[in-house]
Amino acid sequence: MPADGFTTCLWFDGQAEEAAHYYVSLFKHSRLGRVGRYTEAGPGTPGSVLAVEFVANGQKFVAVNGGPQFTFDEAVSFQVHCYGQEEVDHYWNKFVEDGGEAGPCGWLKDKYGLSWQIVPDGLIDLLGDADTEKAARTAQAMYKMTKLDMAALERAHAGE
Incomplete structure (x- = not known):
């Protein structure tokens, strides 16, 4: 099966679901997708949001609650x-x-x-x-x- 283009992964510290909803609300041609949750295997709290797939203005994204280790900067x-x-x-x-x-x-x-x-x-x-x-x-x-x-x-x- 061929690859399906690119998906931009955005790393958040607990705000992945909130951010996905926000971006979807801003742009046309947007929608929320699947939500993945942490399991007993961790490292997050079981049941809390691990990742949210979404499309904003036709572009595919996944928002990940990865923790505080990385933050955004102007390089991207x-x-x-x-x-x-x-x-x-x-x-x-x-x-x-x-x-x-x-x-x-x-x-x-x-x-x-x-x-x-x-x-x-x-x-x-x-x-x-x-x-x-x-x-x-x-x-x-x-x-x-x-x-x-x-x-x-x-x-x-x-x-x-």
Whole structure:
């Protein structure tokens, strides 16, 4: 039987089920899957949640209650590709209002410490423009932002 793509495994310290429910509530095309529980074999408390499978925005994940040994950092992040400023605002505001922490250039950490990039559609085209002056103006504008403002980035790109 062929492998079924990739599944991203997220390590939590007791919040796996809560986090899975949270991510499923944020994104379209999402659903909860199987829940595995610790048995008498341990190491967790028998009956407590070991792992939760879920799909968020079509991407497969498993959230594991592995303990305090490992935490998230900015070395890994997830990009949320947004179609328009309204969608950028929705995701950015939801993550931050729910206890997340705003960062520079469209990056943020959610309430669990996981890093996200909220990216408006078309940004990569502006930053990768063959006209290096336009691309540089766009990048300079982006570096001054927390939540990305596509209209402001387009104005910077145009030299306005």
